[in-house]
Amino acid sequence: MEWLSEVSTPLLILxxxxxxxxxxxxxxxxxxxxxxxxxxxxxxxxxxxxxxxQCGHPGCRPYAEAIANGExxxxxxxxxxxxxxxxxxxxxxxxxxxxxxxxxxxxxxxAFIREAECIGCTKCIQACPVDxxxxxxxxxxxxxxxxxxxxxxxxxxxxxxxxxxxxxxxSLQEWHPSKPSDGIQLIASDRPDLHADDRSAA
Amino acid sequence: xxxxxxRQSASERRAARExxxxxxxxARDLSRELKINDFHGGIHPPENKHQSTGEPIGSIPLADDLxxxxxxxxxxxxxxxxxxxxxxxxxQKIAEADGMISCPVHAPSSGKVVAIEPMAVPxxxxxxxxxxxxxxxxxxxxxxxxxLEDYASRDIDDVLEKIxxxxxxxxxxxxxxxxxKLNPRxxxxxxxxxxxxxxxxxxxxxxxxxxRERADxxxxxxxILAHLLEQPARVLIGIEDNKPExxxxxxxxxxxTRFHVVVFPTKYPSGGxxxxxxxxxxxxxxxxxxxxxxxxxxxxxxxxxxxxxxxTLGEPLVSRVTTVVGESLQRQRNIExxxxxxxxxxxxxxxxxxxxxxxxxxxxxxxxxxxxxLSAPVVKTTNCILAPSKQELxxxxxxxxxxxxxxxxxxxxxxxxxxxxxxxxxxxxxEKLQAYNLFDCIECGACSYVCPSSIPLVQYYRAAKGxxxxxxxxxxxADRARERFEYRKLRLEKAEQEKEAKRLARKKAAEEAxxxxxxxxxxxxxxxxxxxxxxxxxxxxxxxxxxxxPEQQLARAQRTLTxxxxxxxxxxxxxxxxxxxxRPQLQAQLKTAELKLQEARDxxxxxxxxxxxxxxxxxxxxxxxxxxxSITEDKLTVAGASSSAAGAAIEKAKAAAAAxxxxxxxxxxxxxxxxxxxxxxKAEARLQKARSEDDPNTGAFETALEKMQGKLQDKLxxxxxxxxxx
Numbered sequence: 027m028e029w030l031s032e033v034s035t036p037l038l039i040l041x042x043x044x045x046x047x048x049x050x051x052x053x054x055x056x057x058x059x060x061x062x063x064x065x066x067x068x069x070x071x072x073x074x075x076x077x078x079x080q081c082g083h084p085g086c087r088p089y090a091e092a093i094a095n096g097e098x099x100x101x102x103x104x105x106x107x108x109x110x111x112x113x114x115x116x117x118x119x120x121x122x123x124x125x126x127x128x129x130x131x132x133x134x135x136x137a138f139i140r141e142a143e144c145i146g147c148t149k150c151i152q153a154c155p156v157d158x159x160x161x162x163x164x165x166x167x168x169x170x171x172x173x174x175x176x177x178x179x180x181x182x183x184x185x186x187x188x189x190x191x192x193x194x195x196x197s198l199q200e201w202h203p204s205k206p207s208d209g210i211q212l213i214a215s216d217r218p219d220l221h222a223d224d225r226s227a228a
Numbered sequence: 229x230x231x232x233x234x235r236q237s238a239s240e241r242r243a244a245r246e247x248x249x250x251x252x253x254x255a256r257d258l259s260r261e262l263k264i265n266d267f268h269g270g271i272h273p274p275e276n277k278h279q280s281t282g283e284p285i286g287s288i289p290l291a292d293d294l295x296x297x298x299x300x301x302x303x304x305x306x307x308x309x310x311x312x313x314x315x316x317x318x319x320q321k322i323a324e325a326d327g328m329i330s331c332p333v334h335a336p337s338s339g340k341v342v343a344i345e346p347m348a349v350p351x352x353x354x355x356x357x358x359x360x361x362x363x364x365x366x367x368x369x370x371x372x373x374x375x376l377e378d379y380a381s382r383d384i385d386d387v388l389e390k391i392x393x394x395x396x397x398x399x400x401x402x403x404x405x406x407x408x409k410l411n412p413r414x415x416x417x418x419x420x421x422x423x424x425x426x427x428x429x430x431x432x433x434x435x436x437x438x439x440r441e442r443a444d445x446x447x448x449x450x451x452i453l454a455h456l457l458e459q460p461a462r463v464l465i466g467i468e469d470n471k472p473e474x475x476x477x478x479x480x481x482x483x484x485t486r487f488h489v490v491v492f493p494t495k496y497p498s499g500g501x502x503x504x505x506x507x508x509x510x511x512x513x514x515x516x517x518x519x520x521x522x523x524x525x526x527x528x529x530x531x532x533x534x535x536x537x538x539x540t541l542g543e544p545l546v547s548r549v550t551t552v553v554g555e556s557l558q559r560q561r562n563i564e565x566x567x568x569x570x571x572x573x574x575x576x577x578x579x580x581x582x583x584x585x586x587x588x589x590x591x592x593x594x595x596x597x598x599x600x601x602l603s604a605p606v607v608k609t610t611n612c613i614l615a616p617s618k619q620e621l622x623x624x625x626x627x628x629x630x631x632x633x634x635x636x637x638x639x640x641x642x643x644x645x646x647x648x649x650x651x652x653x654x655x656x657x658x659e660k661l662q663a664y665n666l667f668d669c670i671e672c673g674a675c676s677y678v679c680p681s682s683i684p685l686v687q688y689y690r691a692a693k694g695x696x697x698x699x700x701x702x703x704x705x706a707d708r709a710r711e712r713f714e715y716r717k718l719r720l721e722k723a724e725q726e727k728e729a730k731r732l733a734r735k736k737a738a739e740e741a742x743x744x745x746x747x748x749x750x751x752x753x754x755x756x757x758x759x760x761x762x763x764x765x766x767x768x769x770x771x772x773x774x775x776x777x778p779e780q781q782l783a784r785a786q787r788t789l790t791x792x793x794x795x796x797x798x799x800x801x802x803x804x805x806x807x808x809x810x811r812p813q814l815q816a817q818l819k820t821a822e823l824k825l826q827e828a829r830d831x832x833x834x835x836x837x838x839x840x841x842x843x844x845x846x847x848x849x850x851x852x853x854x855x856x857x858s859i860t861e862d863k864l865t866v867a868g869a870s871s872s873a874a875g876a877a878i879e880k881a882k883a884a885a886a887a888x889x890x891x892x893x894x895x896x897x898x899x900x901x902x903x904x905x906x907x908x909x910k911a912e913a914r915l916q917k918a919r920s921e922d923d924p925n926t927g928a929f930e931t932a933l934e935k936m937q938g939k940l941q942d943k944l945x946x947x948x949x950x951x952x953x954x
Contacts, residue, residue, distance in 0.1 A: 070710070073706075074702070074706050075705075075706035075707070075709040075710045075713065076709070077709065077713050085713060086710070086713075087710075108656075108699075155713050155716065156709045156712040156713050156716065157712050157715075157716050158712070172705075173708065173709070173712065175705075175709050198299070198349070198351055198353060198355050198357050199299075200698070200701075201351075201353040201355060201694075202690060202691060202693065202694020202695070202697070202698070203352060203353075203687055203690045203691050203694065204691055205653070205654075205656075205687070205688060205691040205692075206627070206684050206687050206688060206691075
C-alpha cells in the first residue's frame with residue numbers, strides 16, 4: 027500500500043498542476059484572442075500607401091498580406107530601398123535590392139491635369155485609388171496635390187491624354203541639406219574643387 | 229485606535245520627509261541659480277571680434293531696389309497686401325501675417341512696388357522665394373506711426389497685438405515670431421526672463437555694438453517684455469565677459485531697475501538658448517521641450533530694442549544692425565541697414581575685393597551658411613555678413629576616417645555622442661539616431677571644429693534631421709492615403725450592394741407581375757398586349773416597305789445621270805452663246821454641273837454593282853433583312869413589357885420580312901394592299917364600335933379611316949400602273 031501512495035501523490039500533484047495550467051492557458055487563448063493578423067498591419071504601416079499596384083497587387087494592403095504569406099519584399103518601387111530595408115528589419119530577413127521588373131525608384135511625382143484640355147469624362151476620378159481628383163461630369167477636373175500619391179493610375183484612362191506626372195517641388199521650408207558624399211578622400215589633391223582653385227590661382 | 233494613530237504618524241512622517249526633500253531641492257536649485265553655472269563641453273575658437281568694433285554703428289546709402297522676402301521668420305509665409313505699381317511709404321504694411329505663427333512684413337523705405345515674384349533669398353538651399361521688390365524714391369518717408377502710449381495701463385493682449393503687427397521676429401538668428409513667444413503656453417509659471425546679449429559666435433558684434441550704443445532702448449524694451457510676462461521674479465541680462473564696454477553700458481542703463489546684468493566667462497556656444505538658461509539658472513530644458521516648460525522666456529537684445537521702438541515710437545521692424553566683416557572688405561564695421569538691402573550693395577559699399585573673396589557667409593563661421601547669389605537681401609535674422617579672404621577662412625581640408633578620439637563628445641554642449649550619431653547618420657539608421665537624441669543637437673558645430681579628421685559632422689546631422697522630418701511627413705501622408713483608400717473601398721462596396729439589392733427587388737417585382745398575368749390570361753391587359761404586338765408587326769412591315777430595292781435604286785441613279793448629262797449639255801451650249809462678261813459665272817456653273825454628273829455616274833456604278841450582287845446572294849440578303857427585325861425585337865422586349873404574345877408577333881413579323889425579301893415588287897405591293905385592306909377593315913370595325921358606344925374619339929377614328937382608305941386607293945392605282953407596264 028505504501029508504494030501506491032508514494033507513486034500516486036506526485037502523480038496527483040503533477041496531474042492537478044497540469045490541469046490547472048491547461049485551464050489557465052485555455053482561458054487566456056479565448057480571452058486574449060488577437061483579431062486579424064498583426065504582422066499584416068505592421069507591414070501595411072511600412073508600405074508607402076500609393077495604392078499604385080506596381081507590385082502586382084490591387085493596393086498596399088493586399089501586398090502586405092502577400093508579404094505576410096512569404097512573398098518577396100522588393101516589389102515596391104514607390105517605397106524604394108528605404109521601405110525594403112524597413113521591411114527586412116521587421117521581418118528579420120536580408121534586405122534585397124529593388125526588383126526592377128516592377129519599376130524603378132523615381133523622384134516623387136504628382137498628377138497634374140492640364141485643365142484647358144480636360145473634357146470632364148470622370149474616367150480619372152474613377153481610377154484614382156485615394157479620391158484625390160475632384161470634378162464632375164462635363165466639368166473640369168483637378169488634382170488635390172496634397173492627397174495625390176503619384177500612383178499614375180489616372181494617366182492611362184484619360185481619353186484626351188491631358189494628365190501629366192510632374193515631379194513634386196520641394197519648398198524652401200521643406201528643404202534640408204543632403205548628406206555629405208561618402209568615401210574618404212585621403213589624397214587632398216584628388217578633390218576636384220582644389221584643382222579648380224589651383225587653376226584659378228595660376 | 230492605536231493602529232490608526234500609527235498609520236497617521238507614518239503618513240505624517242512621510243509628508244515631512246517629502247517636504248524636507250522638496251525644500252532641500254529648492255535650496256539647491258536656488259544656490260545653483262544664484263551662482264553662474266557651467267554647461268558641458270564648449271570650445272574657445274578665435275573670437276575675431278575686434279575687426280568690426282572699431283567704428284560706431286554706421287549706415288550706408290539707400291539701395292536702388294529693396295527686395296523684401298515674404299517669409300523672414302519661422303512659420304507661415306505672409307500674404308502680400310500691395311499690387312504692382314503701388315506707391316508705398318516707409319513702415320507701411322505690405323504683407324499680412326498668415327495664421328497664428330507668422331509675421332507681417334513692412335516696407336523698409338518709401339518707393340514703388342516693381343515686382344512681386346520669386347527672387348534669391350538668404351537661405352542655405354540657394355532656392356528662390358516670393359519677394360516684394362520696392363524701387364526706392366530716395367525720400368525715405370515714413371507713414372504715420374501710431375505709438376502705443378502708456379503701455380503699462382493697456383491690456384496685455386493689445387500690447388502683444390502691437391508687437392505682432394509690427395512684424396517683430398526673434399533677431400538672434402532663428403526668427404521665431406516674438407508675440408507668440410511672449411504668450412507662453414508651457415504650463416509652467418514664467419518666473420525668469422532672460423535677455424540674451426551673449427553673442428558667442430566669432431566675428432559677430434551686432435549685439436555688442438547695439439548694447440554699447442543703444443543700451444537705453446534695450447532696457448526700455450526689457451521693461452515692456454517684463455510687463456508682458458507679468459513681471460517675472462527675475463530678469464537676467466546675460467553677457468559674456470569679452471564685451472566690457474557693452475557690460476558697462478548695460479550696467480549703467482540698468483541702474484535703478486531690478487534687472488541684473490550677469491557676466492560669465494566666454495565660451496562657445498553659451499549664446500545658445502538652452503546653454504544660456506543652464507548657465508544663468510542651472511535648469512535644463514527638457515528633451516524636445518521649450519524654455520517655457522521650465523518657467524523661462526528668452527529674448528535677444530536686438531528683439532528687446534525692436535519691441536521698444538514698436539511700442540514707444542510705433543515703428544515696425546524695417547531695419548536691423550548687421551555686422552559686415554571679413555578680410556576681403558576694406559572697411560569692417562556694424563551698420564544699421566534697411567531690411568531688403570541686397571547683400572551685394574552692402575559689400576560694394578564696404579570696398580569688396582573680389583580677388584580676395586573666398587565666399588560670402590550669412591551668420592558666423594560656426595553656424596552660418598554660404599550663399600552664392602549676392603542679390604539676396606538682408607532679412608530680419610541676418611546678424612552678420614562675413615566675406616572672408618582665402619587665407620582667413622580656408623576651405624576645410626578633406627574629411628578623413630574617424631579615429632574615435634572622442635573629442636567631439638567632450639565638447640558637445642548638449643551632452644550627446646556625436647560619434648555614434650555620425651555612424652548612424654551615415655548608415656541612415658533613423659531609429660537609432662532618435663534613440664541617441666539627434667533632435668537635441670543644436671547644430672553649433674563644436675564637434676566639427678574639434679574633429680582632427682575634419683569630418684563635416686554637423687552636415688550629417690542636419691541631413692539626418694531633414695530626412696527624419698521628411699519621413700515623418702511622408703508617414704502622415706501615407707496614413708491619410710490609407711484612410712482615403714479604405715474609405716473609397718467601403719464606398720464602392722456599399723454602392724455595389726445597393727445596386728444588387730435594387731436589381732433583386734426589380735427581378736422579384738417582374739416575377740410577380742408575370743405570375744399575375746399568367747393567372748388571368750384572358751384579362752383585358754393580356755388582350756391589350758396582344759393588340760400592341762399586332763401594331764408593332766404592322767409598323768415593322770411599313771418600315772420594310774420603305775426600304776428601296778436595288779432595282780429601284782438603279783432606276784433612280786439612271787434618272788439622275790440623264791438629267792445631269794442634260795444640264796451639262798445645256799450649260800455648254802449656253803457658254804458658247806454667252807457674252808464675254810457672263811463667261812466666268814457660267815463657267816463656274818458648268819464646273820458644278822460636271823461635278824454633279826461625275827457624282828451621278830459613281831452612284832450609278834454602285835447601284836449597278838448592288839443590282840448585280842442582289843440576285844447572286846439572295847440568301848445573304850435574306851439574312852440581312854432578318855437581322856433588322858431582330859433589332860426591333862430588342863426594342864419590342866422593352867416596349868411590350870416582355871409579353872409572350874409579342875414574342876409570337878415578332879416571329880410572325882420575321883417570317884413576313886423573310887418572305888418579303890424574296891418577293892418581287894408586284895408581290896410586295898399586293899401584300900401591302902392586303903395588309904392595308906385588313907387595317908381598313910379593322911378601322912371600320914373600330915369606328916362602328918365607337919359610334920355605337922358614343923366614344924368622344926369618334927372624329928379621330930373617322931379621319932384615320934379616311935386616310936387609310938386614301939392610302940389603299942393609292943396602292944391600288946400603283947398596282948394597276950405596274951400591271952399595265954408589265
